[in-house]
Each structure stands twice: as structure tokens, then as C-alpha cells.
Amino acid sequence: MRVTNKMLVSNFKANLSRNLGNLAKLQEQIATGKEVNKPSDNPTLVIKSLSLNNSISQNDQYLRNIEESGDWVEITETSLSSITDNIQRIRELTIYGSTGSLSDEDRQSLRVEVEQIVDGIVQVGNNNYDGRYVFGGMKTTEPPFETIKDVDGNVIDMVFSGDNKSLTREISPNVTMDINISGDELMNPSNVTNGLGKTLMNILDALKNNDTNNLSNNLLKDLDGNIENIIRLRAKIGATSNRLDAAKNKNELDTLKMTGLLSKTEDIDMAEKIMEYKVLESVYEASLNITGKVIQPTLLDFLR
């Protein structure tokens, strides 16, 4: 085949430009650390990378939800535990107060102690997480429990002003959880007619009126019913806490797996790329070398 100088030159130009193009692509990959830098580099990889990024960032948000919910639930648990202790103490005092041999004055001191414990219960009932009241239902910005006192400072009522709505949190795609216990469940239990507030006020009245009969019979029964109710609530919140722990573990494991997969999808193997680069570089240098040698001499150099 007849070969002209122009052919040689255009050949070399094309090959050099291709080598340089390959070098540039490798450089971009090494500089960004990523195998793909735009959709046309590898459409399937890019879509996979977008999907994984979506899942990972969604997972991070769910983790935040789970951890916050966990804290909320923990405060609820410790509060219920403390309320239980207080009610146990009131139970002892009720039994003691129902003994016939107790003098009326001694019974009034019992009353004062019970009043103080009621104050304590209300305080715990107004526990908050980050400024929001955990027992208030959806009314999270006002303290839900309150003791009403008369002019002499005696407790005459314990009221709950929150609501009974559930606070729902999403912990994974399309999976939601109710994370709160409303004070309403303490005040209006399903297993006994008189809730916590009513029962405690009745006990205070009975102590004031030295009504030992009530104290030893129905009031004790009411109190036991309320204790049972709280135990049930504690079991419920315990289960919620366990579910949150499990969700957190799964979430962290998922994020770990997806991050690994994302790295495999879009990150380059630095060592491999740098070796490729070195090889291409030497190829480029060699072709430059040869080009210089071959395209120079013509017949004219050899005629006299």
C-alpha cells in the first residue's frame, strides 16, 4: 500500500491524542477517587450509587429518630419506676393508716407524708425530654400534672391536663412506632374505676376523716388496681424499648453494609489506578519518542 508522509503524521497525531485522552481520564479518576464522575461513564453504576446514597441518608435520618425515641422512652421508663416506688410507699402508709389502734393525730401526720409523696409523683409526672413533657400526650409544651391546694396548703386535687394522643415516629421505611405513655393512661385506667388521681385523693380524704374502713377495703383495692395498671404500662414501654434497640442494631448494620457496597460500586482501587497510569504514561512517552524518529527523513536527505 502506498504510504504518504501525511498518513504517517495523521496516524501519530491520532494515537498521541488517544493516549493523552486516556491519561486525562485516569487522572480524573485518581483525583476524585471515584470510578464514575458523570452518568455516561457508566449509567448502571451511577444509578446504583444514587440508590445507595438515598438509602444511606434515609437510614441516617431513621437512626436519629430511633435514638431520640430511645431517650424519650428511657425517661418514661425511669419516671414510671419512680412513680411505682412512690405508690408502694403510699400503700404501706395506707395499710398503716387503716389500723384501728392509730391515733387520729398520728393519722394526720400520715396524711401530710402522703401529700408530700403526691407532690413528688406530680413532679415526676412532669418530667421532660429536651423541654417537652413526656406524659402530656400531644400537649408537650405545658406540664400535664398539677396538684390543686386550698388556702391552708392542703392538697385537694390532682389533675391531668394533657391529652391521650400517641406520638408516632417512623423508624424505617413505612414502619412507625408509638413511643409515649400518656398521663391519661394513669388517670383513667381500664382495669379499675378510680384512676391514680382519684384514688390518691380518696386516700387523703379517708386519712383526713379517719375512715379506716375504706382505707382497709376498697381504697386498698383501688390502689392495687392502679399498681397493676402501672406494671402493665411498664411492660408495654419495656417492649417498646426493646423494639427500638433491635431497630437501632439493624439500622447500623444496614448502613454499614450499604456503605461498603457504595464504596465497592463507586470508589477506585488507588493502587491499581496508579499502576495503570504509570503504564499509560510510559506508552505515551514511547510513542512520542518514535514519532520524533520516524517522520523526519525524506529522500531529499539522501540525494546529493
Added chain:
Amino acid sequence: MAGIFSSMNTAVRGMQVSQLGVNTTNHNITNANTPGFSRQRVQLETTRPQELAGIGQIGMGVSVDKINRVRDTFLDSEIRYETSVKEEFDTRKDALEQVEIVFMEPTENGLNDVMGKMWDSWQELSSHPESSTSRTIVVQNSITFTTSVNHMNTQLENIKENLDNVKDEKLQFVESIVDQVDSLNTQIVSIKQSGSEPNDLMDKRDLLIDELSEYLQVKTTPQADGTIKMQAVLETGTFDLDSSTVGNLNTVLTDLNHGSLKGHEDMIVEIGNFQEKLDTLVKEIADAINGVHRKDENGLDTKEDFFKYTLGDEGKTIEVNPGIIDGSIDINAGDENLSGDGSRALEIAQLRNKQTIGNITTDSFYKDIIAEIGIVSQDAIRMSDNQETLLRQLDQRKDSISGVSIDEEVANLVQFQKTYEANSKVISTLVDMLDTLINRMGL
């Protein structure tokens, strides 16, 4: 005597032919790098012999039949076709590269990330409905979403406008080329009629037609009188190209078969499609969020829209409800009388994983758009690269046939020079013979 003088003529003719040969070689060498130049060769043949009775025919020397150019016209048309294909895909490649830059995936500034942050901020609000910070963040992230989409739409519009402007410029080039070819045709016809080969003019004409092939696929039909009739190849037939018809070329632009003009037309349409897909995505997100945001605690539509847009122009016009931005309207995260109610915000956050566009999620729909852009762009790049390789091979073949080889021309030069020397030697010999005949014979 007649014999010697006619021999002299033969020798002189020989020298003239050698001079012509050197001239042609000179022409070739100086034009070795001229684009579109095909090397010229002197076609030699013997002159009419003299008839001598009894002896037979006596050769009378050499004459130049013609000087023609070495060119393979079939290769020419092959190259022109492949050029028009390459230019079509080059145009697509360039435009799609710009479109990829508009979408900026898979970086952190792409719409995928922006939408993710927007949905996340609704999640955050659903767990902190009491917090005004959470509300501010929802507004901010939503504004980032709408302004990103607005911006992307504008950029796509700009690319389209650019393509349109360049297309108009190219149409003007086409008109000018067609006019030039027409005038060359006229000149070539008149020169051919006088019996010569207008090689350089034909080279020029071929170069112009090569350039025309970049813009559209050209079919050339050489006519008997030496003109070339040009037609633009359409998907459904042909369109005559000459000075009178070229002004109407813009009526058949959508019908063209290959060439950069077709590339422009196609890309303008395809980018319009991407804009429409973006519009759909934006409209569905806005409608879904608005649908929930408008509802009050009783499920009735009494509250305000969160996003506002103009139908048909969603990507360009979408914005967060100005009332929400300036604070005169509250974000509907839940019952406004219950500070801890984030149920509406939760419902909105959950829209992300619901199938709101047909039977896929908005995230999937967006990914499909990116996939399409990636595949179409990759395709254009691959075709463009393939065509470049193919064209280079064809160009090599053309060069092999029509290109000037300096070595070859120098060898020819030496050859012609030696012939010239030899012919002049013959003349010297003849002069000596004449001298002997005239001056030394007789008295």
C-alpha cells in the same frame, strides 16, 4: 534533412514534456499539505507516428495526453457519508455532555441529594413539631429544591437556545457553500468545453462538498457536462440543493438523514423531553405534598398549599408558597392547637416511599431520568469515537491514493531531470550531425 529536423522536434518535445513533468511535480510538492489536494499526474502517450512507405511507422516522440488528478470518487462518497454520521453524533455528544453537567450527578450538589435533604427535614419536623428551627429548616431545604429545579430548567433552556442559534449559523454556511459550488460548476463547465481538465477547481469543489457533508448527508450525481448535481438525503426522499432551493432547506430540517443539522434538531427535541420529565417530577412532588399539607385535622382541605407553580411550566415556576416564606402562613405539621402533633409532617415525609408517580416513587422516577441521560450520552460518545476511527481509516486510504508522497515526487523529479538531460544530449548530438551535414560535407 527533414529527418534530422523532425528528430530535433522529437527531442524538443521530449524536453518540453520533461519540463511539464517537473512543473507538475513542483505543483504536487508545494501542495503536499493543502487540504483537499489530490496529486496530479502527467498522462504521457506517444504522438502520431509518421508513415514511411516500405519501412512502416516511425515514432515521433511523446506528447501529453492530459494532466489528471488521482482520485477515487467512490471513496469520496463513502467518506462523505461517514462524515455526516460522525458530525451528527458529535453534535449529540457535545449537547448531552452539557446536559450531564446540568444534572451534576452523582455529586453532593445534584438534585438527588437536594430532594433527600428536603424529605429528611420533614421527618425532623414530625419528631419536633414544637421547634421553630425545624420549621425554618423545612422552608430552607424546600427553597433549595425549588431554586435548584428552576436553575436546571433555565440551563436546559439555554442549551436549547444555543443549539438553535448555532443551527441557524450552520444553515447560512450551507447556503454559502451551495452558492460557491454552483459558481465552480459554471467555471468547470466552460474550462472542460475548451478541452482541459480543471483539476484544481475540481479539487476545490470536492473540498466544498466534503465540508457540506458535515452539515447534512449529500448525494452527488456527476453530470455529463462536468457539473455535479447535489441533493440532500432525507429520511423520505431527497431535496435538491442549488442556489435557488437552498433557501427552503429549513422546511425539511426535521427530515434530514444524518449530519450536524439533524443532530441539532434532534437534540433540541430531546432536551425538551428532559425538561418535560423534570416538570412531571416537580409537579408530582408538589401535588403530593400540597395534597397532605392542605388537610386539617378533620381531613378537609382548609389549609394552604405548600408549593405554588404554573401548570405546564412546573420546572420553571415552582416556588415555596411566599406566605410560608415570609411567615404569614404557618407550616401545617399537625393540629396547631396540639404543640406535639407532627402527624401531618410525618405523612408528608412518608410520601417519599410512596408510589406517587404512576406506580413508582419520585426517587425512582428521577433515577430513571438520570439513567436515560447516561445511556443516551454514552451511546453518542461511543458512536462518535467509532466514527472517528472509521473516518481515520478511510482518510488513510484516500491519502494512500491521492496524497503526495515526498519521496515519490523527489524520485519523479530526478527521473524527469535525467530525461531532460538525455533529451538535451540528443539535441547536442543532432546539432553535431547537422553541423557535419552542413559544414563538413562537400566543398
